[in-house]
Amino acid sequence: MRELQDRRGYQEIATPVLVSRKLWEQSGHWDHYAENMFRLLIEGQDYSLKPMNCPESTIVYRSRVRSYRDLPLRFSEYGRLHRNERSGVLHGLTRVRHFVQDDAHLYVRPDQLGDELQALLGEVAESYSWFGLVPRFTFATKPDGALGDPALWEQAEEIIHGTLERTGSPYTVKPKDGTFYAPKIDIYIDDALGREWQMATIQVDLVMLPERFDLTYIDEHGEARRPMAIHRAIYGSLERFIGILTEHFAGAFPFWCAPVQAVVVPIASRHNDAARELGALLRDRGIRVEVDESDSRMQNKIRLAQEQKVPYMLVLGDREIEARSVAVRTRAGEQEPPVGWETLADRLAAEAAARRP
């Protein structure tokens, strides 16, 4: 994600976990969301552990005067968030009290909204394609009692609708299902078991950040104008996403994102030195590799790695070491002919870089 975001011109920011009550009063969360926040009293002042990154990003926006030429501004943040969920609803990795969200807030001029949304839909499609997942979208429109200028809502909804049509993204409309400050696009996927998961969201915020925090940019005539703010998360809570992926792949992660990509298996203890050397060579190429130097028999080492769904087992004995080669086994039980260390390193580095599901 960071590589994609660099390519797209994001700036990564990091805002404090501990946030003054004053900021939540300004955003409106203190009135509507306080029971979900962990609160702390520090020197007689109310603070909370942040449940979201939104208002904090406005402080970065307002740290200097912004011109129409500065926009769009894209602030990403892997914020550590805390939400005081009731213990009864906590569930594995998919519902936790402390999580990291792949969050971003984008500040755009109204005339930039269409292009920015189109690029965001592209980001979503690309980042799910690395896992072989195909996102679907819903378009949630203005609810009753929404805040903000009705003409602005109409303009934003027209642009969102046009962008979804233009990109040919599969979507359905959910009338009146937007938030009180933003029309939004929600992202859904189906996992390998056919279950539907609501993942993350793209909200076009017309009110909460722009108005409550009085954000402006200076237009070409020197007039102060209101930007639009886009809240976007793609995977959402990373903990929840990893939980969903673990079930989706039944633990057999694609090579590029497997926590351990290869285990070097020395046949006997006299092969340990060479095994360590091969491990270091692969690690040097960015491969996540472990060396099994335990006293277990070779077959047990291989079985253990297969149970852990490690993509490759690299077996080293006298013959292989003499030829500076290694016998490759896959987690599916296939055996490949011995291959030279350097050739293997090239192949695994290329496979990781390809990010295939």
Ligand SMILES: [Zn+2]
């Ligand atoms: Zn936000």
